[in-house]
Amino acid sequence: MGAFKSTPVTPPPEPEVTEEKKQQEEPYVIPDTYLGARRPIRVIVIGFGYSGINIAYVLGKQTKNANIDLQFYDKNPELGGTWYENSYPGCMCDIVS
Ligand SMILES: Cc1cc2nc3c(=O)[nH]c(=O)nc-3n(C[C@H](O)[C@H](O)[C@H](O)COP(=O)(O)OP(=O)(O)OC[C@H]3O[C@@H](n4cnc5c(N)ncnc54)[C@H](O)[C@@H]3O)c2cc1C
Numbered sequence: 328m329g330a331f332k333s334t335p336v337t338p339p340p341e342p343e344v345t346e347e348k349k350q351q352e353e354p355y356v357i358p359d360t361y362l363g364a365r366r367p368i369r370v371i372v373i374g375f376g377y378s379g380i381n382i383a384y385v386l387g388k389q390t391k392n393a394n395i396d397l398q399f400y401d402k403n404p405e406l407g408g409t410w411y412e413n414s415y416p417g418c419m420c421d422i423v424s
Pocket residue numbers: 373374375376377378379400401402403406407408409410413
């Protein structure tokens with residue numbers, strides 16, 4: 328019989344624990360909320376001119392109880408956009424409106 332030659336055996340690599348696998352292994356947690364509750368939505372609007380004012384109005388009116396966190400940013404210190412930047416001193420309406 329010839330001499331027996333053994334080759335070193337390297338252990339197989341540990342299986343990678345992916346985020347998906349971790350989630351599968353974790354027990355399901357029942358959310359502490361009621362059926363039909365709307366998930367919170369964060370809305371950011373750049374510009375608080377007439378379009379921004381309209382968005383605030385429309386979102387407020389059409390999405391009641393919608394759990395919306397609405398945040399406006401504007402380069403001006405006040406809202407109004409064009410109508411903040413341009414004023415017409417003395418200009419007025421000459422009819423009842
Ligand atoms: C002199 C003038 C007269 C006009 N007259 C009439 C009229 O008689 N009737 C009419 O219907 N329309 C008129 N217009 C058009 C007018 O632009 C629109 O009526 C209306 O104001 C447009 O609204 P808006 O919100 O879309 O834009 P804007 O009113 O321009 O609002 C845009 C907002 O975005 C902000 N913004 C812009 N860039 C940034 C940034 N990078 N970061 C943060 N904030 C930013 C601005 O500060 C502004 O508040 C007139 C326009 C001008 C300039």
